[in-house]
Amino acid sequence: MNNQLLRFTTAGSVDDGKSTLIGRLLYDSKSIFEDQLLAVENTSKKKGHEQVDLALFTDGLKDEREQGITIDVAYRYFTTPKRKFIIADTPGHIQYTRNMVTGASTANVALILIDARHGVIEQTKRHAFIASLLQIPHLIVCINKMDLVDFKEDAYDAIIKEFEEFSSKLFVKDIRFVPISALLGDNVVARSENMKWYNGSPLLHTLETMHISSDHNMVDVRFPVQTVLRPQRDGFIDYRGYAGRLASGIIRVGDAVTAMPSGFSSVVKSINGPSGELKEAHAPMSIALTLEDDIDVGRGDMIVRTNNKPEAAQDLEVLICWLNEDGIRPRTKYLIRHTTNDQTAMIKEVIYKIDINTLSRNFEDKSLTMNEIGKVRIRTTKPLMVDSYRENRSTGSIILVDESTNETVAAGMIV
Amino acid sequence: MAKYYLDYLDELESEAIYILREVWAQFQNPVILFSGGKDSILVAHLAKKAFYPSKIPFALMHVDTGHNFPETIQFRDDLIEEFGVRLIVGSVQESIDEGRVKEEKGKNATRNALQITTLLDAIETNKIDCAIGGGRRDEEKARAKERFFSHRDEFGQWNPKNQRPELWNLFNGKHFEGEHFRAFPISNWTEMDVWNYIKREKIAIPSLYIAHEREVVWRSNSWIPNSEFLKLEENEVVETKKIRFRTLGDITITGGIESDADTLEKIVEEVSAMRQTERGNRSDDKRSETAMEDRKKQGYF
Numbered sequence A: 001m002n003n004q005l006l007r008f009t010t011a012g013s014v015d016d017g018k019s020t021l022i023g024r025l026l027y028d029s030k031s032i033f034e035d036q037l038l039a040v041e042n043t044s045k046k047k048g049h050e051q052v053d054l055a056l057f058t059d060g061l062k063d064e065r066e067q068g069i070t071i072d073v074a075y076r077y078f079t080t081p082k083r084k085f086i087i088a089d090t091p092g093h094i095q096y097t098r099n100m101v102t103g104a105s106t107a108n109v110a111l112i113l114i115d116a117r118h119g120v121i122e123q124t125k126r127h128a129f130i131a132s133l134l135q136i137p138h139l140i141v142c143i144n145k146m147d148l149v150d151f152k153e154d155a156y157d158a159i160i161k162e163f164e165e166f167s168s169k170l171f172v173k174d175i176r177f178v179p180i181s182a183l184l185g186d187n188v189v190a191r192s193e194n195m196k197w198y199n200g201s202p203l204l205h206t207l208e209t210m211h212i213s214s215d216h217n218m219v220d221v222r223f224p225v226q227t228v229l230r231p232q233r234d235g236f237i238d239y240r241g242y243a244g245r246l247a248s249g250i251i252r253v254g255d256a257v258t259a260m261p262s263g264f265s266s267v268v269k270s271i272n273g274p275s276g277e278l279k280e281a282h283a284p285m286s287i288a289l290t291l292e293d294d295i296d297v298g299r300g301d302m303i304v305r306t307n308n309k310p311e312a313a314q315d316l317e318v319l320i321c322w323l324n325e326d327g328i329r330p331r332t333k334y335l336i337r338h339t340t341n342d343q344t345a346m347i348k349e350v351i352y353k354i355d356i357n358t359l360s361r362n363f364e365d366k367s368l369t370m371n372e373i374g375k376v377r378i379r380t381t382k383p384l385m386v387d388s389y390r391e392n393r394s395t396g397s398i399i400l401v402d403e404s405t406n407e408t409v410a411a412g413m414i415v
Numbered sequence B: 001m002a003k004y005y006l007d008y009l010d011e012l013e014s015e016a017i018y019i020l021r022e023v024w025a026q027f028q029n030p031v032i033l034f035s036g037g038k039d040s041i042l043v044a045h046l047a048k049k050a051f052y053p054s055k056i057p058f059a060l061m062h063v064d065t066g067h068n069f070p071e072t073i074q075f076r077d078d079l080i081e082e083f084g085v086r087l088i089v090g091s092v093q094e095s096i097d098e099g100r101v102k103e104e105k106g107k108n109a110t111r112n113a114l115q116i117t118t119l120l121d122a123i124e125t126n127k128i129d130c131a132i133g134g135g136r137r138d139e140e141k142a143r144a145k146e147r148f149f150s151h152r153d154e155f156g157q158w159n160p161k162n163q164r165p166e167l168w169n170l171f172n173g174k175h176f177e178g179e180h181f182r183a184f185p186i187s188n189w190t191e192m193d194v195w196n197y198i199k200r201e202k203i204a205i206p207s208l209y210i211a212h213e214r215e216v217v218w219r220s221n222s223w224i225p226n227s228e229f230l231k232l233e234e235n236e237v238v239e240t241k242k243i244r245f246r247t248l249g250d251i252t253i254t255g256g257i258e259s260d261a262d263t264l265e266k267i268v269e270e271v272s273a274m275r276q277t278e279r280g281n282r283s284d285d286k287r288s289e290t291a292m293e294d295r296k297k298q299g300y301f
Helices: A018-028 A034-046 A054-058 A062-067 A094-104 A122-133 A153-167 A203-209 B008-026 B038-051 B070-083 B092-097 B115-125 B191-201 B264-273 B291-298
Strands: A004-012 A074-079 A083-091 A109-115 A138-144 A174-179 A222-224 A227-229 A241-245 A250-252 A256-260 A265-273 A276-278 A280-282 A286-291 A302-305 A311-322 A333-338 A341-354 A373-386 A397-402 A407-414 B030-033 B059-064 B087-091 B130-132 B149-152 B180-183 B212-219 B222-225 B239-245 B256-258
Touching: A004 A018, A004 A094, A004 A122, A004 B008, A018 A054, A018 A074, A018 A083, A018 A109, A018 A203, A034 A054, A083 A094, A083 A203, A094 A122, A094 A311, A094 A407, A109 A122, A122 A153, A138 A153, A138 A203, A153 A174, A174 A203, A222 A241, A227 B008, A241 B008, A250 A265, A265 A280, A286 B008, A311 A397, A333 A373, A373 A407, B008 B038, B008 B130, B008 B180, B008 B191, B030 B038, B038 B070, B038 B191, B059 B070, B059 B092, B059 B115, B070 B087, B087 B092, B087 B115, B092 B115, B191 B264, B222 B256
Parallel strands: A004 A083, A004 A109, A109 A138, A138 A174, B030 B059, B030 B130, B059 B087, B130 B180
Antiparallel strands: A074 A083, A222 A302, A227 A241, A241 A286, A250 A280, A256 A265, A256 A302, A265 A276, A265 A286, A311 A373, A311 A407, A333 A341, A333 A397, A341 A373, A397 A407, B149 B180, B212 B222, B212 B239, B239 B256
16 A cells, blocks of 8 residues: 555644644654755744744745734645655634635545644534535544643543544544644654553554545546547547546446436447556546547546446535635526536525534525535536535535636535 | 555646646646746646647747756757647847846846746737646745646736635636636645656656756855856856756756766655755745745746
């Protein structure tokens, strides 16, 4: 399982030690360069800190530094001999729910930080809920600042109990807990000498070894066509390749396939991968397919296995996160983007709004403004080839674009 | 049993190809910004894969400051011929001659910032609606916040505080006339990933990246190449050293490092042991803490 790419998201504020934890992971995995270290040492001294302030490694834009907050998602990278990691570092404040959702949309793992002195707070619940809503397959709850509760096991146990009481309402397959001190390094990269009672792995070891190969749906073949390749040059006069990224499943030469929505069937003739011809390809590879028959397929169409088709739906129930300052306008037309397919859509009604702190549903308040989440009914002008988000993150997700501003105003998960 | 997961380089490769195809599908007139550096060479190489067996459907655009390494220009022209693509050149010298920009004065004067005007002019004149760049998020803290599809207003400016959210693999390239996008297919690659991939794919790179003997001057902690543009200060001496470059920019601002790495294998080994960031030798980034952020907001690469 070596050399895979693992994407994880962390949400939170400087207060619960998120930046320190990321700084610690970068520092201990030797991903910090000398000139970066020097800059941070200088700033730490200027600010009057005795030790290197690890949080400074994740400092961002001018406004963020001035205000000491994270405004936007920042991506960070580190590599160990076992894996490459991409961190989507997002702010945890309610105002920035849209950034949390953005970071979560591509993550394999969500790291949730809890300050051991304060236990589960609203922000913890919010982040866990978003991880569950976006179907992040794995959740690691890091109980941080264990040094400030004298590394006591019962403090750790009490927080796990508290977390589990509300997480039973969530839909997450894999939840793990680890007691850490990001500041001192306990259980981050190396096993803690101060918490011998903890029998589990340090955080980095878990990230390096957890099974993520099953995070992609390898069952349902879904191939949204991005563009058609027609080289029309010597040797390729009749070549007609359907280019795209396999959203899910494994496809092989000789497979019986159907193009949706036209319904025309054919057989896979060849598969071209980034390094040449292949007998089979799997998600998330970028490939080009040719078919035995000359059928009409273009951008926005989806090639699927004939015996396993998505649902052609025009009426959708969607959980959406509103991303724009202009709130939702039912009955207004929006552009809906699903895989590579653009259609016009109308929001028929808001069914309910979710209070992301209590997880309760509000059937009375039908407004949705920036950073709010709710369930809506959408009708599209033509059918979309959909799966439920729970079964397929690629073919179960949509965005809405306001054509009067061209801005992305909502992100949705098909129920 | 067959393995059904991708090695990280394969995953990055597929992601970049996906982005390049999205750009082609969503825009009318996209180009690849080509500097002759390893990142833009990599982007061109990935574009070749993305559209094979068709030719690369994008023109390459070079913003030429006139302060080039001669090797870079030779490499650019060879690559254009090999790939059979069109070249668009935006000339900083022309922008100066036309009075659009003024040459900087003083000891460390460069044409780095002047490129912004030339770039934006070239985008406008050629009606380009998307410029594909080799920017990576690991390069610099302002770049860490960059989107794959990054919107530029009609003045070519980047507004980091109001970027379009990017979720899953759904990229929104919608724009009004006069606005454009920058697309960054190798956003998620690190310097190490780029080198490992170049080694794996045996991609040709300019000889400047490989250790060679060159006349240089020690300035601001790096070896600045001697050239017709370099004004020697008092106490500065031209020496001959075996050096190589980690990034390529203008000959006036790109510092080399002493190195014996004269093969790709040795370069990868050297980079993995490196303790300084690659842009540490670029005087354009040393000007202030927010040098990159400030230039990016104005329309820089």
